[in-house]
Amino acid sequence: MNQSELIQEAKRAREVAYVPYSKFPVGAAVQTKSGNVYIGSNIENAAYPVTCCAERVAIFKAVSEGDTEFTNIAVVADTDRPVPPCGSCRQVMSEFFKADTPIYTTNLHGDVKEFRMNELLPFSFAPSDLPKDRE
Numbered sequence: 845m846n847q848s849e850l851i852q853e854a855k856r857a858r859e860v861a862y863v864p865y866s867k868f869p870v871g872a873a874v875q876t877k878s879g880n881v882y883i884g885s886n887i888e889n890a891a892y893p894v895t896c897c898a899e900r901v902a903i904f905k906a907v908s909e910g911d912t913e914f915t916n917i918a919v920v921a922d923t924d925r926p927v928p929p930c931g932s933c934r935q936v937m938s939e940f941f942k943a944d945t946p947i948y949t950t951n952l953h954g955d956v957k958e959f960r961m962n963e964l965l966p967f968s969f970a971p972s973d974l975p976k977d978r979e
């Protein structure tokens with residue numbers, strides 16, 4: 845799936861966002877090496893902090909299917925500039941994405957800004973930072 849098709853999938857996900865509190869729907873679509881595409885939308889909760897962002901829903905759907913090798917992701921919201929993924933989602937992306945994995949951020953005006961993983965979260969805490977001598 846090419847960039848514009850992936851963005852279309854993210855827009856489709858945005859349509860089913862569960863956002864009764866913020867009324868701010870976000871959509872994401874992530875693609876894996878196996879060629880599968882997983883879509884996610886933000887899912888809010890009356891206990892507000894329990895909310896999960898669209899990006900993490902999409903990534904967790906893939907990982908929960910054993911599909912953990914990602915090639916790219918698209919994120920869309922109705923923002924003036926292409927919507928920047930939050931810090932928590934960047935950390936989750938960094939667990940699975942390579943340093944050069946493309947992240948397409950966009951909005952409903954058709955603005956697209958492409959980043960690499962290491963641009964969105966440089967000097968990230970990584971699995972390799974954990975101590976190795978733990979049982």
Ligand SMILES: O=c1ccn([C@H]2C[C@H](O)[C@@H](CO)O2)c(=O)[nH]1
Pocket residue numbers: 863866868869870885886887888895896897898899919927928929930933
């Ligand atoms: O990149 C982003 C930024 C925000 N949100 C969600 C979280 C919350 O439901 C709403 C407002 O922050 O948007 C996402 O899903 N992705």
Ligand SMILES: [Zn+2]
Pocket residue numbers: 897898899900929930931932933934
């Ligand atoms: Zn987020």
